Amino acid sequence: MQLTLPDNSIARRAQQESSAKQMTLNITVLTRKTIYQSSDFRLTNIDTKQVITNASMKLVTLQYGEWEGFVSYTGIGRWKQRDTSEFILEWLSGLNRASFIDVVARIRDEGDRWLQEIELAWQRLRHTFVLAGFTSSQPELALISNFEDCYGRNDPQASAALMVSSWRFQSKPLVVLTGCKPAISRDQRRRLERFIQQGRDDPAGIRRRLADFNSRAATTAESMGMISPECAVASFRADGQGVFDVEGRVDIRSVTMGMPFPNKQELTKLLGFDPGSVQGMTFASSKPRVPFDSCKPRIVVPDETASYEICEIKPKDLVSCRALDVSNAGIVIGDGNPLGQPNYSFVWVSPVDGVPRLCGFLGKPGGINNVGGIVAEATMNDGFVHAVRWSDEALVDLGCFRGSDSGAVAINSNGLAAGWVCIDSENRGQINYRPAAWSFDKLYVLDSFGCEWGQAVDVNDADTVLVVGYIGMQCRALLWSPLAGTHEIVGGMAGIFPTTLTVDGTILGTSRDSEGKSVAWLANPRSRWEKLGTDAGFYATAMNNAGSVVGAAKVDGYEKPWLRRASGETIRLPYFDQHWCRPSAINDSGLIVGTAQTDHGTHALLWIPH
Numbered sequence: 001m002q003l004t005l006p007d008n009s010i011a012r013r014a015q016q017e018s019s020a021k022q023m024t025l026n027i028t029v030l031t032r033k034t035i036y037q038s039s040d041f042r043l044t045n046i047d048t049k050q051v052i053t054n055a056s057m058k059l060v061t062l063q064y065g066e067w068e069g070f071v072s073y074t075g076i077g078r079w080k081q082r083d084t085s086e087f088i089l090e091w092l093s094g095l096n097r098a099s100f101i102d103v104v105a106r107i108r109d110e111g112d113r114w115l116q117e118i119e120l121a122w123q124r125l126r127h128t129f130v131l132a133g134f135t136s137s138q139p140e141l142a143l144i145s146n147f148e149d150c151y152g153r154n155d156p157q158a159s160a161a162l163m164v165s166s167w168r169f170q171s172k173p174l175v176v177l178t179g180c181k182p183a184i185s186r187d188q189r190r191r192l193e194r195f196i197q198q199g200r201d202d203p204a205g206i207r208r209r210l211a212d213f214n215s216r217a218a219t220t221a222e223s224m225g226m227i228s229p230e231c232a233v234a235s236f237r238a239d240g241q242g243v244f245d246v247e248g249r250v251d252i253r254s255v256t257m258g259m260p261f262p263n264k265q266e267l268t269k270l271l272g273f274d275p276g277s278v279q280g281m282t283f284a285s286s287k288p289r290v291p292f293d294s295c296k297p298r299i300v301v302p303d304e305t306a307s308y309e310i311c312e313i314k315p316k317d318l319v320s321c322r323a324l325d326v327s328n329a330g331i332v333i334g335d336g337n338p339l340g341q342p343n344y345s346f347v348w349v350s351p352v353d354g355v356p357r358l359c360g361f362l363g364k365p366g367g368i369n370n371v372g373g374i375v376a377e378a379t380m381n382d383g384f385v386h387a388v389r390w391s392d393e394a395l396v397d398l399g400c401f402r403g404s405d406s407g408a409v410a411i412n413s414n415g416l417a418a419g420w421v422c423i424d425s426e427n428r429g430q431i432n433y434r435p436a437a438w439s440f441d442k443l444y445v446l447d448s449f450g451c452e453w454g455q456a457v458d459v460n461d462a463d464t465v466l467v468v469g470y471i472g473m474q475c476r477a478l479l480w481s482p483l484a485g486t487h488e489i490v491g492g493m494a495g496i497f498p499t500t501l502t503v504d505g506t507i508l509g510t511s512r513d514s515e516g517k518s519v520a521w522l523a524n525p526r527s528r529w530e531k532l533g534t535d536a537g538f539y540a541t542a543m544n545n546a547g548s549v550v551g552a553a554k555v556d557g558y559e560k561p562w563l564r565r566a567s568g569e570t571i572r573l574p575y576f577d578q579h580w581c582r583p584s585a586i587n588d589s590g591l592i593v594g595t596a597q598t599d600h601g602t603h604a605l606l607w608i609p610h
Helices: 008-016 084-092 100-121 186-197 203-217 265-270
Strands: 019-021 025-030 034-040 051-053 059-063 067-079 128-135 138-145 163-168 174-179 231-237 242-247 253-256 259-261 277-283 308-313 318-326 331-338 346-351 357-368 374-379 385-391 394-397 406-411 417-422 433-438 443-445 453-459 465-471 474-481 486-490 497-501 507-512 518-524 527-531 538-543 549-555 558-564 570-572 580-586 592-598 601-609
Touching: 025 067, 025 128, 025 138, 025 203, 034 059, 034 067, 034 128, 034 203, 059 084, 059 231, 059 242, 067 084, 067 100, 067 174, 067 231, 084 100, 084 253, 084 259, 100 128, 100 138, 100 163, 128 174, 128 231, 138 174, 174 186, 186 203, 203 231, 203 242, 318 346, 318 357, 331 357, 331 601, 346 374, 357 385, 357 394, 374 417, 385 417, 385 433, 406 453, 433 465, 433 474, 453 497, 465 497, 474 497, 474 507, 497 538, 507 538, 518 538, 538 558, 538 580, 558 592, 580 601
Parallel strands: 059 253, 318 580, 318 601, 357 406, 385 406, 433 453, 558 580
Antiparallel strands: 019 067, 025 034, 025 174, 034 231, 059 067, 067 128, 128 138, 138 163, 231 242, 242 277, 253 259, 308 601, 318 331, 318 592, 331 346, 346 357, 357 374, 374 385, 374 406, 385 394, 406 417, 417 433, 417 453, 433 443, 453 465, 465 474, 474 486, 497 507, 507 518, 518 527, 538 549, 549 558, 549 580, 558 570, 580 592, 592 601
């Protein structure tokens, strides 16, 4: 039967305001311990086959008191200039004590009304919602569809209403494809199923495989160009721990106890994540955590790194450790969590060839100088954080300014510490942060410096402090001499975040290009920013006084470490396989420290030059 609309202009407008993604790709995996879901970002006009956008998030995470999960979809991707995920957020808003069945019923009922509206204005289209979650610690799946079910039904025409089919875990894992199923070959699906059936407790590895499957499917003829290479992949464990990986500049959408959070991109920026590539974003849960299987990483040594070896620093009684700074004397500082206490972070110190020991306080390490002086941000008993100095078992509170919070991030060989102070006790947000420096007997605060807010990020042995200042969302680099009382904006160009200051005044900074890839820059007080010369996507993290730069670049789905010598030669460093490996500091003799991260936690790493 020919669908007749009363007004052709209405039909044209409806088609312009909607997009059907009938050949998108969703992959859902359910195992006994973990459930996974991947979803691409492409919206395609079904009439012209033209790509509308590659930045439509089709996956919404769900968190309730008794269960967690996520929902995705294939079919209609946009209606009335709103992505379908926005409608899901609206439908679930206020449903604050919902069971898995309650959410299924709400999506089915609201989805029916939504599809009927689309049919009246345009035509009837096939559509499926895929809901997966843990209920009573058991994985459960619900397909809410007008043409398919989770047992193989795939009707060529849409039925009059959405129907629900469900699956509950019995003994074997399940892999469910929706959307452009032919883009995943039978052999690929079997290989994925075999890997999952091995029973490895490796959510990060499985998420990576799902992302790889999506990327490969996008290149196949069967996809007809309707799958984006980038995708979102989420995982939830039975204990409620959820992790999200996102490739691409898209919103991260979630519903928590009936409260929708439609856009987390700004949040990811404030948390220090790359908004164009978010990996390992953890979602909190009220449930007690269940430990992962012990992590036994495999070390990979690229051919050109014979001059470096890698090892792990393991402080006693701490897990999920990070190595954050190393002095020219070969002393490393970092932090770690006691077993079963992920919210408590203890600062530790270790000689390169010695035994790590705890500094005796909770907090976030800042930096270490060549004579063993350590500064940090310590957590106080009243819940505030204070800049502190630690040396020879003594802890000194460096104090605050007008507000009740402060933090130290670096210290030079003269004992000058640099960091920030909050100038308001009530509003503790970053807008009230000001750059600060502490000598042994005085606090210096840069209260007025032409920016809305800012903080120190480094200090060199010439007592010059590197400052990042913000005007709106634009950052600028400044050099501040607190003892002389002078400061100046350097580099000229805004939007480059400064990270390291060498003794001769050279500044290392990073920015993002139009594709969201990291670009490394150098500047000094007498020059403007100039590109370091590394490829786009090579994220520079630190530089020593000899001019060597370290950083990480994503290869095969994971960040892998690199070293650029002052001569311009760039080499790959050894790394932990299937971990995100990122150097955090390098001393003048080339000793490098950093972190390897996966869902299991973090490892404190040391790269030793031969």
